[in-house]
Amino acid sequence: MDPTLDELVGAVDLFGGLSREELIGGFEDIGARMGDYVDIRALNLRIDEAIEKYYLVEVVDQGLLVAGPSALPELPEGGEDLPHLILVREREINRKEVEKGVVERISKEIEMAIFEKDRDRMESLLDVCYDLEIWAEIDADGIRKKLEGIIDSIWDIEE
Secondary structure, three states: OOOOHHHHHHHHHHHOOEOHHHHHHHHHHHHHHHOOOOOHHHHHHHHHHHHHOOOEEEEHHHOEEEEOOOOOOOOOOOHHHHHHHOOOOOOOOOHHHHHHHHHHHHHHHHHHHHHHOOHHHHHHHHHHHHHHHHHHOOOOHHHHHHHHHHHHHHHHHHO
16 A cells, blocks of 8 residues: 555544554554555655655644645545544644744745755745645745745846
């Protein structure tokens, strides 16, 4: 079983948030029911990728993963059984704190991408800024315009 990034989010979204261990355990249980092997190392790497690409967001103070701005949650095959396999209640997450943390993280990553002149990362973060506005109802226009201007100015000079 090799879930997509959106399937990871679909599982997390069912509960409002899950710990990494709960998420992995849920996929192990689904895999066992389907007779499919779950590579824990690969699943951990996929979770890391989901966090890096803003599909999942870490709520550090609660030890939880929640749906992020880039996600389009979908249940994995067998995912309808997750509420019977992961025995936790739906969690209350302080959305404002999560949103604030994501904005701070994006801002730091943008500064680093600018410093490193990493065009691919800047363009990726630009896409996340668009998603962020819908996900958090935050006006990311200022961040986006700054990033667009820098992308244009750096590569106009080089061309």
